[in-house]
Amino acid sequence: MLIRRCWIAVALLLVCELAVADEIRVAVASNFATTSEAIAQRFEETSGHQVTLVFGSTGKHYAQIRNGAPFEAFLAADERHPEMLESDGSAVPGSRFTYAIGRLVLWSPEAGYVDAEGLVLEGSDFRHLAIANPKLAPYGRAAQEVLRSRGLWEGLQRRLVRGENISQAFQFVKSGNAELGFVALSQVTSPERQPETGSRWPVPEGLHTPIRQQAVLLEDSAATRAFGEFVRSEEARSIIRSFGYRTP
Amino acid sequence: MLTETDLAALWITLKLAGLTTLILILLGTPLAWWLARTRFRGKVVVEAVVALPLVLPPTVLGFYLLLALGPNGPIGRLMEALGGHALAFTFAGLVVGSVLYSLPFVVQPLQDAFSTVGRRPLEVAATLRASPLDRFLTVAVPLARPGFLTAAVLGFAHTVGEFGVVLMIGGSIPGETRVLSIAIYEHVEALEYGRAHMLAGGLLVLSFLMLLAVYGWNRRFRLVRP
Numbered sequence: 001m002l003i004r005r006c007w008i009a010v011a012l013l014l015v016c017e018l019a020v021a022d023e024i025r026v027a028v029a030s031n032f033a034t035t036s037e038a039i040a041q042r043f044e045e046t047s048g049h050q051v052t053l054v055f056g057s058t059g060k061h062y063a064q065i066r067n068g069a070p071f072e073a074f075l076a077a078d079e080r081h082p083e084m085l086e087s088d089g090s091a092v093p094g095s096r097f098t099y100a101i102g103r104l105v106l107w108s109p110e111a112g113y114v115d116a117e118g119l120v121l122e123g124s125d126f127r128h129l130a131i132a133n134p135k136l137a138p139y140g141r142a143a144q145e146v147l148r149s150r151g152l153w154e155g156l157q158r159r160l161v162r163g164e165n166i167s168q169a170f171q172f173v174k175s176g177n178a179e180l181g182f183v184a185l186s187q188v189t190s191p192e193r194q195p196e197t198g199s200r201w202p203v204p205e206g207l208h209t210p211i212r213q214q215a216v217l218l219e220d221s222a223a224t225r226a227f228g229e230f231v232r233s234e235e236a237r238s239i240i241r242s243f244g245y246r247t248p
Numbered sequence: 249m250l251t252e253t254d255l256a257a258l259w260i261t262l263k264l265a266g267l268t269t270l271i272l273i274l275l276g277t278p279l280a281w282w283l284a285r286t287r288f289r290g291k292v293v294v295e296a297v298v299a300l301p302l303v304l305p306p307t308v309l310g311f312y313l314l315l316a317l318g319p320n321g322p323i324g325r326l327m328e329a330l331g332g333h334a335l336a337f338t339f340a341g342l343v344v345g346s347v348l349y350s351l352p353f354v355v356q357p358l359q360d361a362f363s364t365v366g367r368r369p370l371e372v373a374a375t376l377r378a379s380p381l382d383r384f385l386t387v388a389v390p391l392a393r394p395g396f397l398t399a400a401v402l403g404f405a406h407t408v409g410e411f412g413v414v415l416m417i418g419g420s421i422p423g424e425t426r427v428l429s430i431a432i433y434e435h436v437e438a439l440e441y442g443r444a445h446m447l448a449g450g451l452l453v454l455s456f457l458m459l460l461a462v463y464g465w466n467r468r469f470r471l472v473r474p
Contacts, residue, residue, distance in 0.1 A: 057437060059436070059437035059438065059439065060437065062439070063436070063439075127333070127334075128336075128337055128419070130419070133420060133434065135434055135437075135438045136434060136437045136438055158421070160421070161337045161419030161420070161421060162419055162420040162421070163419070163420075164415055164420075164433075164437075168415075168416070171311070171314065171416075172314075172336075172337075172419065175314050175315050175318040175320075175321075175336075176318040176319045176320050176324075177314060177317065177318045177319070177324075177334060177336040177337065178337075178419075
């Protein structure tokens with residue numbers, strides 16, 4: 001009798017296990033953290049799958065994935081790392097796509113400090129200009145290209161402070177330690193918070209290589225495919241745009 | 249071999265660790281002496297404050313330092329009132345951060361060493377008419393020598409290995425605030441594993457040799473001591 005009950009319990013558990021949706025772990029570039037939370041929430045509501053988001057720098061995530069980290073999908077901050085994962089066989093072939101295009105903005109918390117053309121960069125009244133490290137972060141590389149295109153890169157070397165990533169560049173400016181900095185539009189615009197005040201120059205996209213953020217699936221399952229499709233859906237794309245990105 | 253920027257990072261790291269250790273020994277000795285000898289009840293509060301940098305994660309400590317050093321923070325305002333510049337993104341700023349960060353590593357061994365010396369040798373010296381300063385310099389300090397060595401080694405090593413605080417307040421300016429740990433981190437993040445291995449390996453070997461030399465020297469000294 002008791003044994004039979006046990007069997008029934010086990011069978012019930014198994015059925016529940018099948019009915020309960022899968023849980024997927026997604027590695028997400030830090031700049032996309034709040035946006036991905038909004039997307040994951042909608043995805044969980046509509047699909048019933050569970051999503052765990054792990055934030056970090058794309059370079060670190062790449063190294064972790066290459067060394068067996070248990071992520072099923074990867075929302076990177078650039079296209080280079082997903083490409084490498086695809087070519088070395090760590091990703092599901094053909095699953096790579098651009099999910100967001102980052103916008104660069106020159107921002108200062110002080111009103112009237114940054115003019116509409118970014119001519120402030122040519123002046124000498126700031127001590128520090130914050131950028132993300134061009135070696136590590138796509139936003140940093142874009143900022144470098146903008147400064148190079150204006151012929152200011154060499155002259156500004158001693159006044160440039162490099163954040164490890166774009167969030168740190170933002171902190172440098174926000175805390176007042178740097179008078180101005182190249183940050184992501186998504187950091188000064190968010191549907192969840194008050195937009196940042198001050199002054200800004202939205203950098204024309206023609207001045208730098210587009211900051212394409214790509215996603216790649218690392219495991220082929222129904223849940224990951226559903227997640228990939230959702231990120232590409234119009235619903236997710238409108239969330240992404242509301243956070244200050246462009247979508248392809 | 250090492251590139252010019254990596255060599256610069258090595259030099260800045262050694263300069264930062266050396267200067268921080270020197271300042272900490274100078275500031276930490278009177279503080280540790282006071283902590284070891286005082287009967288003041290509020291001493292526990294001071295001890296707790298000294299140990300605080302052990303509790304906060306370095307990046308958090310760095311974040312608060314960034315806020316404090318900034319033009320709206322207390323230290324930044326003070327600096328500006330004194331006619332100076334804000335300290336973030338400067339070598340001086342890194343020294344301030346490192347002194348705070350490594351404080352317990354220097355003060356605690358010194359305090360232990362002074363406590364171990366105890367009151368007795370000093371009282372004996374006093375009966376021989378040694379002045380308080382004389383007693384401190386010729387009795388307490390020589391007897392606490394192993395404590396000074398431990399404090400200096402720990403302070404230096406901890407500053408060499410410092411990462412989070414520098415990451416937050418340094419701004420990675422080559423030749424100014426880009427230290428070795430940051431350089432290694434940037435190589436790893438940029439997938440330049442070869443250069444990262446070389447720097448990290450070099451750092452390990454160098455640190456090991458340095459510690460070996462210091463401890464070996466200390467041992468020999470103790471053996472000759474009567």
